[in-house]
Amino acid sequence: xxxxxxxxxxxxxxxxxxxxxxxxxxxxxxxxxxxxxxxxxxxxxxxxxxxxxxxxxxxxxxxxxxxxxxxxxxxxxxxxxxxxxxxxxxxxxxxxxxxxxxxxxxxxxxxxxxxxxxxxxxxxxxxxxxxxxxxxxxxxxxxxxxxxxxxxxxxxxxxxxxxxxxxxxxxxxxxxxxxxxxxxxxxxxxxxxxxxxxxxxxxxxxxxxxxxxxxxxxxxxxxxxxxxxxxxxxxxxxxxxxxxxxxxxxxxxxxxxxxxxxxxxxxxxxxxxxxxxxxxxxxxxxxxxxxxxxxxxxxxxxxxxxxxxxxxxxxxxxxxxxxxxxxxxxxxxxxxxxxxxxxxxxxxxxxxxxxxxxxxxxxxxxxxxxxxxxxxxxxxxxxxxxxxxxxxxxxxxxxxxxxxxxxxxxxxxxxxxxxxxxxxxxxxxxxxxxxxxxxxxxxxxx
Amino acid sequence: xxxxxxxxxxxxxxxxxxxxxxxxxxxxxxxxxxxxxxxxxxxxxxxxxxxxxxxxxxxxxxxxxxxxxxxxxxxxxxxxxxxxxxxxxxxxxxxxxxxxxxxxxxxxxxxxxxxxxxxxxxxxxxxxxxxxxxxxxxxxxxxxxxxxxxxxxxxxxxxxxxxxxxxxxxxxxxxxxxxxxxxxxxxxxxxxxxxxxxxxxxxxxxxxxxxxxxxxxxxxxxxxxxxxxxxxxxxxxxxxxxxxxxxxxxxxxxxxxxxxxxxxxxxxxxxxxxxxxxxxxxxxxxxxxxxxxxxxxxxxxxxxxxxxxxxxxxxxxxxxxxxxxxxxxxxxxxxxxxxxxxxxxxxxxxxxxxxxxxxxxxxxxxxxxxxxxxxxxxxxxxxxxxxxxxxxxxxxxxxxxxxxxxxxxxxxxxxxxxxxxxxxxxxxxxxxxxxxxxxxxxxxxxxxxxxx
Numbered sequence: 001x002x003x004x005x006x007x008x009x010x011x012x013x014x015x016x017x018x019x020x021x022x023x024x025x026x027x028x029x030x031x032x033x034x035x036x037x038x039x040x041x042x043x044x045x046x047x048x049x050x051x052x053x054x055x056x057x058x059x060x061x062x063x064x065x066x067x068x069x070x071x072x073x074x075x076x077x078x079x080x081x082x083x084x085x086x087x088x089x090x091x092x093x094x095x096x097x098x099x100x101x102x103x104x105x106x107x108x109x110x111x112x113x114x115x116x117x118x119x120x121x122x123x124x125x126x127x128x129x130x131x132x133x134x135x136x137x138x139x140x141x142x143x144x145x146x147x148x149x150x151x152x153x154x155x156x157x158x159x160x161x162x163x164x165x166x167x168x169x170x171x172x173x174x175x176x177x178x179x180x181x182x183x184x185x186x187x188x189x190x191x192x193x194x195x196x197x198x199x200x201x202x203x204x205x206x207x208x209x210x211x212x213x214x215x216x217x218x219x220x221x222x223x224x225x226x227x228x229x230x231x232x233x234x235x236x237x238x239x240x241x242x243x244x245x246x247x248x249x250x251x252x253x254x255x256x257x258x259x260x261x262x263x264x265x266x267x268x269x270x271x272x273x274x275x276x277x278x279x280x281x282x283x284x285x286x287x288x289x290x291x292x293x294x295x296x297x298x299x300x301x302x303x304x305x306x307x308x309x310x311x312x313x314x315x316x317x318x319x320x321x322x323x324x325x326x327x328x329x330x331x332x333x334x335x336x337x338x339x340x341x342x343x344x345x346x347x348x349x350x351x352x353x354x355x356x357x358x359x360x361x362x363x364x365x366x367x368x369x370x371x372x373x374x375x376x377x378x379x380x381x382x383x384x385x386x387x388x389x390x391x392x393x394x395x396x397x398x399x400x401x402x403x404x405x406x407x408x409x410x411x412x413x414x415x416x417x418x419x420x421x422x423x424x425x426x427x428x429x430x431x432x433x434x435x436x437x438x439x440x441x442x443x444x445x446x
Numbered sequence: 447x448x449x450x451x452x453x454x455x456x457x458x459x460x461x462x463x464x465x466x467x468x469x470x471x472x473x474x475x476x477x478x479x480x481x482x483x484x485x486x487x488x489x490x491x492x493x494x495x496x497x498x499x500x501x502x503x504x505x506x507x508x509x510x511x512x513x514x515x516x517x518x519x520x521x522x523x524x525x526x527x528x529x530x531x532x533x534x535x536x537x538x539x540x541x542x543x544x545x546x547x548x549x550x551x552x553x554x555x556x557x558x559x560x561x562x563x564x565x566x567x568x569x570x571x572x573x574x575x576x577x578x579x580x581x582x583x584x585x586x587x588x589x590x591x592x593x594x595x596x597x598x599x600x601x602x603x604x605x606x607x608x609x610x611x612x613x614x615x616x617x618x619x620x621x622x623x624x625x626x627x628x629x630x631x632x633x634x635x636x637x638x639x640x641x642x643x644x645x646x647x648x649x650x651x652x653x654x655x656x657x658x659x660x661x662x663x664x665x666x667x668x669x670x671x672x673x674x675x676x677x678x679x680x681x682x683x684x685x686x687x688x689x690x691x692x693x694x695x696x697x698x699x700x701x702x703x704x705x706x707x708x709x710x711x712x713x714x715x716x717x718x719x720x721x722x723x724x725x726x727x728x729x730x731x732x733x734x735x736x737x738x739x740x741x742x743x744x745x746x747x748x749x750x751x752x753x754x755x756x757x758x759x760x761x762x763x764x765x766x767x768x769x770x771x772x773x774x775x776x777x778x779x780x781x782x783x784x785x786x787x788x789x790x791x792x793x794x795x796x797x798x799x800x801x802x803x804x805x806x807x808x809x810x811x812x813x814x815x816x817x818x819x820x821x822x823x824x825x826x827x828x829x830x831x832x833x834x835x836x837x838x839x840x841x842x843x844x845x846x847x848x849x850x851x852x853x854x855x856x857x858x859x860x861x862x863x864x865x866x867x868x869x870x871x872x873x874x875x876x877x878x879x880x881x882x883x884x885x886x887x888x889x890x891x892x893x894x895x896x897x898x
Contacts, residue, residue: 005806007449010540011789012622015547080565083517087561090525090554097532098543102449105536106807109451112533119467119526126518179809181451344795344804349620351795376867379860387857411717421852426717427868429704 001262003174003333007102008341014098027095028323034091036319040206041085042161047207047240048074048081049129049157053150055232060143069229073218075133077210082126082157100171102337103330107171107186114183117163121156128153162187165196172326174333175260191258198251201244208241209311212290212304231297238290241307245283252276256325263329272324275317282314368441371434380424383445389420396445405439406432448788448796450536451807452831457842460534460835465771467526472767473649473760474520476642478512479560480599481650483592485679486512489654490585492675499576500668506571507661508654513568521561535836537787538778545615545629546605553601560594563587599646600639607635609779610770611697616782619791634697640690645763648683651676652733652759655740656752666745673744680737699780702773705872709772710765713870726765733758775872784874786836793877801878802828815881826889829882840893850894859887 016023052074059067096104108115132150139146166186170176173191186192211233218230256276257264267273286307293299361373372378380388381395400408409430414423455463486509493502531539543550567587574584608615608629615629616622654676662669695703710722736755740747778785788796796804802813808828815825830846838846850858862883866875876883 007536007806008804010537010544012541012544012624015544015624015626083521083561083565086521086525087558090557091551093525093528094543094547094550094554097528097540098547101536101540101543105532105540106451108529109453109533109536112453113455113463115533116463116526116529119522119529123519123522126522127514130514130518179807344792345620345622347799348789348792348795351798352791352793354794354798376864376869379864379867379869382860385856387860388853422849425713425869429871430868 001332003336005177005179006174006333006337006340007106008344009334009337010101011341011345027099031092031095031099032316032319032323034088034095036315038085038088038092039319040315041081041088043203043206044077044210045081045085046157046161046200046203048077048210049150049154051207051211051236051240052078052132053147053154056143056150057147060147066225066228066232069225070232072136073214073226073229073233075129075136077214078129079133082129086122100330100334103171103174103333104167106174106177107167110170110177110181111163111167111183111186114163115167118160121159121163125153125156125160128156161196161199165199166192169195172263172329173260174330175262191255194251194255194258198248198255201248201251204240204244205248206311206315208237208239208244209308211237211240213237213308216301216304234297234299238294242287242290242294245287249280249283259325259329262332263325266328266331267321267325270324270328272321272328275321275324279314279317279321282310282317286310286314366441366444368438368444372438372441375427375430375434375438377438388422389424390417392442393445396443400439400443402436402439402443405442406435409435448801448805448832449807452828452835453533454831454835455839457839459837459839459843461837462843464527464530464534465768467523467530469764469767470519471523471527472763474515475524475599476646476763477650477653478516479520479595480643481646481648482508482512482516482653483564483588483595484647485650485654485676487585487588487592488679489672489675490588494576494581494585497576498671500665501671502576504658504661504668504672508657509568509571511657512653513564516564517561535778535785535787537789538783541779541783542605542609545624545626546608548626549601549604549630553598556594556597556601560591560598563591563594567591596643599642603639603642604630604632604635606770607638608632609777610634610702610774611699612780612782634694637690637694637697641687641694644683644687644690645766648680648687649759649763651680651683652737652755655680655737656756659740659747659749659752670744673740673747677737677741698773701871702780705773705775706769708872709769726762729758729761729765731758733762772872776866776874784877786833786874786877788833788874788877793875796877797879799879800882801833802882805832808832815885822885823889823892825882826885826887826892829878829886830889833877833886846890847894847897850890851897853891853894855887855891858890859884862887 014020014024014027052071055067055071055074059065059069059071128149132146132153135146135149139149163183166183169189169192170181170186176189215230215233215235215237218226218233221227221230259267289303289307289310293303361370363370369383372381381390381392383392385391386394409426410428411426412424414420453460486505489505489508490502492498493505528539567584570584570587574580611632611634613628613632615625615632617625655673658669658672658676662672707719707722708716710725715721733755736751736753736758739751740755774780774785776784777790778787781790783789800814802808802825805813805828812821812824812828815822834846838844838849841847850861853861862876864875865873876886878886
């Protein structure tokens, strides 16, 4: 298959020191693993920051300090996961940029300047989330303001996946590129839309898992409020895990079948669909384990950890099949970009080793003219016509001495030539001996 | 770069948005992270040694501020440099990533260590009271943070050094065989690392002096201690970064040294090179004046002294970064790639075949001037957007219309034919064939005549 518009691959090798067969799989494993860690932090960040604002408001409305405590407890995982999430996003960004350069960069450019939102929107979200956390006690009596600050950070955090997902989906699908593809085209497409739905639901489910673990931990606390907050976290965690996981059983296939058909076919023929089966079976077992004790506030820690461990397998398997879909979609494009680049480098080599054409100024031209060319004077002046500056014949008509011309090159006097723009800049770097020969040539042009 | 899509940034231009992110990153990463970590570890050491609770509290308050700046702004704008580069000059950052992948990967691991120790140091400070053994081990968290923070700078500085003085890094250009070790050990790495280290510490000390002023409004005794302590660190760093700065300067290519004055001021003012000296000395004097006023009498010194000091020092940092970026021109990677993403060795091919022949994201009907010339302006516009937009905008910052104002088409064409000349040594030569150059001239002439 052929892609009509595709940048060349970067004309430098991927740094494997010639050990492609060993290091390429290492790169890909690193990519998938670091991406999973990044995603788990980001999922918890999105879910926990939203849950914190939700419980903060609930506590204020119902005047219940336990909800307020739940909300406050959730700010610690937010601080940790925003920092670790950004940090663990760097490794996949680095690997994707090195391995899939032409596709990823092309998509990022098409999505710009919106692509920059992942920096500036993120900075603003961080600052709001810190403000929210560190003014908790100061703004205790001004809850509406405090909740607004929290909401600002949540809204900003929730806009970031829109930008990421549209860029990712765009670089996965070079068949959809046009000369005018732009951010909003990519964002509002059904493939991007269903992947976003799938992603946000998964973020809630992962946060649900986290809240169950965090809740079990807090239930053991000696402080009565904290212990009660732990129970609320556990309950919330169960429903946040169960409902989105059920919905994702539907969103997943919807996202899958939006991909271009050649990719879906390659995906199935490579056998990646077995990972879907594995992920779904484990998720169903976990759903059963959670729902069985849905109303039991004293479900054992062992049970919660079992679910978390099983879901870790699901997450890893989902990330691997995601990688499988990526490679099924972009494999042919990467090969074409590489072939294009090799051809280009070969053509370039031929062009630069071909015999050189004769120089613009003949070798038998006057020495002064050759020096004028060498020193770049002819960028702005010609012998007999006005360019940026006056024709040399006009200069000759003024009858400057060679000394005067040397001085004028070092420090021009634009006032003497008021009709010309822009003024000539000083050029002290031209050797004086050259200027004297150029001056002789100019004055000979009368 | 010809084979990537076109990203338009009207008014501000690419240079400006990149410079904005980069300078914010330099201010924060040097001040709050690299320099800040070293200065605050020293401050905590002093507090432990003297068992001084108030000084420990002051150090914590400063750390609180720097923590927020470093994590929310410093780290993200650092990633932002990649993000800006990948949309502005994908060919250049793509090449740098291929050459420096492993160094960047190591940097990421160190960055992890840095972040974990920072979080631990910051979040557990209050639970480790002075005078307990726990405080000693807490102090070690800070040391680990400072070391990791400095190491991230050491690695990034190698990449910046490479862009200016790549050394003998390409063993063969076709097929391309880079020498990764030579790229790392490029001549300006160590001098520039020394230079940056000491100016980062000096800059962080200046920030700490300002913050001390704020946090000790009701405690003159701690204010004297704090300002004098940070002031001494600042004073100790100045001769060191001057020394390393001179060594660093010696590594610059001769052609780059010639551009120093234009970089420090502007081309318009370059006829008076003494202005560059006045500007540099003036900023240094401001910084010094503020610092001395604070140091001499911490109790009475007004806030404005601290502000003047910060304006002077940040002005110097800004000027340094601008000069460093400017004198590298016309290259982005010295002698290998021009600022507009074209490899130097590809120029003959582009001249032979035309630039737009390889422009994947330009519709085919505009990849060549047609026989009757009816697409000439559009072809010229594409050339402009792909070659010139790295530094110029149409009407905004460094507007191209202002550059060609009042010129006729022939003048523009002649000028484009010798861009990399004495008058503009910082400009890359035009890449493409004669028809494309004439199309660009026609487009620029059309742009400027619309404004008459």
